Every structure is written in C-alpha cells, then in structure tokens.
Amino acid sequence: MGWSSQTIEMIGYAAAFLTTVSFVPQAIKALRERKMAGVSLHMYALFTAGVACWLAYGFMIGSVPMLLANLVTFVLASIVLVMKIRHG
Amino acid sequence: MGWSSQTIEMIGYAAAFLTTVSFVPQAIKALRERKMAGVSLHMYALFTAGVACWLAYGFMIGSVPMLLANLVTFVLASIVLVMKIRHG
Numbered sequence: 617m618g619w620s621s622q623t624i625e626m627i628g629y630a631a632a633f634l635t636t637v638s639f640v641p642q643a644i645k646a647l648r649e650r651k652m653a654g655v656s657l658h659m660y661a662l663f664t665a666g667v668a669c670w671l672a673y674g675f676m677i678g679s680v681p682m683l684l685a686n687l688v689t690f691v692l693a694s695i696v697l698v699m700k701i702r703h704g
Numbered sequence: 705m706g707w708s709s710q711t712i713e714m715i716g717y718a719a720a721f722l723t724t725v726s727f728v729p730q731a732i733k734a735l736r737e738r739k740m741a742g743v744s745l746h747m748y749a750l751f752t753a754g755v756a757c758w759l760a761y762g763f764m765i766g767s768v769p770m771l772l773a774n775l776v777t778f779v780l781a782s783i784v785l786v787m788k789i790r791h792g
Contacts, residue, residue, distance in 0.1 A: 638750035641744045642746075654740045
C-alpha cells in the first residue's frame, strides 16, 4: 500500500519507545508505594524471562537498538518482579 | 559467532511467546480480583498505545507473526487498562 518507509520507520520507533518507557512509571510506583497486591507475579516472571530472550536474540542478530531497548525493559521489569517477591 | 540460525530463531520464538503470554495471568488476576491499586495506570496507557503502534507497524511491513502476537497483547493489555480505569 502507500506508506513511505519513513512513516513505517517512525511508527516502529514510536512503538519501541512507548512499550519500553511504559515500565518506568510501574517501576517507580512499585519502589515508592510497595503496594504490589494487584500486580501479577506470574506476569513478571514470564515477562522478565521473555525480555531476557529478546536480549539474547538482539545480541545474536547483532541489533544494537533491540539490545538497548530490551536492556532497559529488563532492568525495569526486574525491579517490579523483585518488589513483587519482596512485598507481595 | 557460532550460533546456528535455528538456535537464534528458537530464542526469538521463545521471546515472543513469553512476552505475549505473560499478560494472560495479569489480565485474569485483574478480572477476578479487581484489586488494581499496585498497577500503574500510566504504564498501561503507554503500553497499550505502544502495542497499537507495533500492530500498525506489523500490518504495514506485512508481518503476520507480529500482527498476531501484538493483537493478543493489545487485547490483554486493554483488559488490564480498562480494569484499572474502572476499579482504580
């Protein structure tokens, strides 16, 4: 169809940016409030493992953007996971 | 380095599977318990918007796996977002 490669690339960058930074407010909230009741332990266990796989994948295919984005997400998701384990 | 393309592909599929299904337990927990205090509204607002961008990106580049994985994630993240808006 009629999308320019620039438009497609911009949407890709917006997607990567939004899904990566989205974990910042959740990590901050977890560290500040330590109220973890509604947060699913299973979600963060599976998600953190998944992001570790994306990290390995990005490394193996030599993609620096994937590596960086998933490194940030891995750190943030790990914070939430640890806070959930500690504070239930 | 010495990874086969099969190994790399398998890790990619594991990554996609884990990060997609991880939202299933969070959505179920939200629907069952309706205790959303620890869940960040900002996270799910940003994340759902980001996944919508990934969905558009997958559609534009014609990637069926990206479309399917992000469609599932979009539905699950939207459930969590709506439950957070309704039940605080």
